[in-house]
Amino acid sequence: MTTQTSSITTTRRGGGAGGRILASFLYALGLPFLLLVVWAVAATRSTNRFFPEPLTIFDAFTETWIGPAFVEDVLPSLYRLGLGIGASIVIGVALGTVIGLLQWLRELLEPLLEFFRAIPPPVLIPVVMLLLGITDTMKVVVIISGAVWPILLNTIEGVRATDSVMTETARSFQVTWWERLRFLVLPAASPRIMAGVRQGLSVALILMVISEMFASSSGLGYRIAYFQRNYQVAEMWSGVLLLGLVGVFLALVFGLVERRVLRWYHGLREVSRA
Amino acid sequence: MPDRSTLLRVEHLRKVYESANGDVEAIGDISFTMHAGELVCIVGPSGCGKTTLLKCLAGLLRPTDGLVEMDGSPVTGPSPAMAVVFQEYGRSLYPWLTVRGNVELPLRHKKLTRAEREKLVTDALEAVGLAHAGRSHPWQLSGGMQQRVAIARAIAYQPEVMIMDEPFAAVDAQTRADLEDLVRELHVTRNMSIVFVTHDIDESVYLGERVLVLSKSPTWVQEDLAIDLPSERDQITTRALPRFTELRTHVYDQIQRAKRGETVAAPPGR
């Protein structure tokens, strides 16, 4: 409602498309720019050495991360992250579908799953370390052990809640088991599955960082902790910045995939809202 | 026409729901037969077990007693000889599939070549006047058009009988009239056998060649009424015929009686 009215007034006042583009440009970048300026001014005035100037951080960023460090620290981290997320999705959706379709299994496992979901994922790091030692596999397993729960539980919930008329339709047209899975159960659960994946992504990122801070001699998390221990403040900030960029990148990719996978869902919601 | 072969035979059908607070006898004893190429409407007071009957016919529910026979063999589960059009089109069409995808889905397990399948889908969509909408998603269409998609899906499935469960209960009056004419047209031009369940008396008389009036629950067939209106029907002239009014008054009376629990009255003479 409100946005609609305001956009109408902007068009009337703003003098054509050029004005509107400029306005949205200002809206998008105005505040970040302002914040950077405030930061820069504050940094030059204050003596607090934990907040270096933005330009210093930017220099440190190019020096630290562009070059061999990217291949040695960043890529392996991202590789493990991707592997962990991929495995979590496959395991979570496969198990979740089976559990969601079988009522007795669901009731059997429910309290257990509730408990496992409630364990703060990072405390699993020492456990996995104990079981697997400090290896690359361990870091991937750590990511899976945390990220799989939201995906698994959301899949169970989504599969369980398949609409009764939709199921009856499939039954009356004798749609085969496999087709029912592919064209009914999984698409019907997909909004919930995607919601689970979104939660899983942020857990996975956290676990990637912490497992490297804990037990590693390479990787993004390790680097940042290393800079902190050696009081390389600007470099440490640049690492935080890089992690932020990774987070934003993940969110962007997820947004794109989600919009594609759930196009029908968003369209449907828009229609039913109007 | 006596030479028509028997398509669907229902004999002493009884359905009891075992519910927590005692058993509920939804259907008492229903028997009727339907010939190939007929359009039979089933009406009854609300809550008389119409949907239960239909689900038993379609093999979605197992009757407690009695027999449903399709082409001489008993119906024990969903069969390719029948296609159901559900009342809740919004929940019966899959929103993640396009219109074409929805119509095509039940054909996937039939042994057809891709071209045959495509042709069936195109043909069915044309029959319901939605040839242009194949790439849309169901939710982008109006309610009436969505129900057309569901009908197209049933047509493409090439059943021997199409079973429709109050299909137009949720659309507005204008659309409803159009859809009724579509059903008549499919019946006349394609010689489709249709079982049409409705609670609307006018609709049952306008559409049917026979109207089965059901009693209140536990249900039996209160009357099996032949509708002797000309087979060419249209919304204005047919509904204005004196005979139409007679028939609908008669059915109305029957249903009132059914609600009160009284039994058969004599069918109206000519």
Added chain:
Amino acid sequence: MRVSSTRRLRTLRKGLLGVVGLAGFLVVWQLIPTFDLINPQYLPYVTDVAARLAEESRDLAFWRRLGATMTSWGIGLAVATFAALVLGTIVGLVPVLRRATHTTVEFLRPIPSVALIPLAVLMFGIQREAALVIIIYASFWQVFVQVIYGVADVDSVARDTARSFGLTHRERLSHLVLPTALPYVMTGLRLAAAVALILAITAEMVIGNPGLGSLIELSRSAGDSVGLYAFVVVTGLLGLLVNLVFRFIERRSLSWHQSIRGEEAR
């Protein structure tokens, strides 16, 4: 009569199956080290872990650590919720602000809060304050985003109704905006409570300020696997408790609203 009896039977069956599942899990856990599938040094016996739990529950030092963790959690959650409520309401109600803050929020929100741990340690050392920075940062966004959704979700017809009857700004806020946003806030609060607990314990593990997390880290470095498993179980129970309590609160506040909102995929 019979309705309630069958329903009770079904709940009973469900409860029984759940207990069987739980018992089965514990038995399997016990059997794995018994048959030496995994060395008991890495996966200790359930019975040992249970004994350790009983022992710890009689130890005041354990409860003090637990109290420290929950204090960090409580302070962090309270500060984050308060800040998110105030800022979220302001930003959500003013369209200009909503547009202007969009990119900034979308950049700041996905930053994993644990990335800030080194910074927090530099600023505050091994203190609770360092942990609070992380907890507040992470749980703030959970509530903030929900508040913005909630405030923006005011039904347009309801809004027009309020306007046509000449409700003042203040009346509209308290009778229209807040009731609409309340269920969203409660959802945000539930998510924030879980996130705050995760980060309270994580921060203790990594930073080393006293609490459950540091207990876990100590057991690990000391090779005390029984203690490690026992404390992990405690964190799970704690998480379960927090989830249950906040889900209960959320459901209470949602009860009148559910039908309108329908199912929400999250």
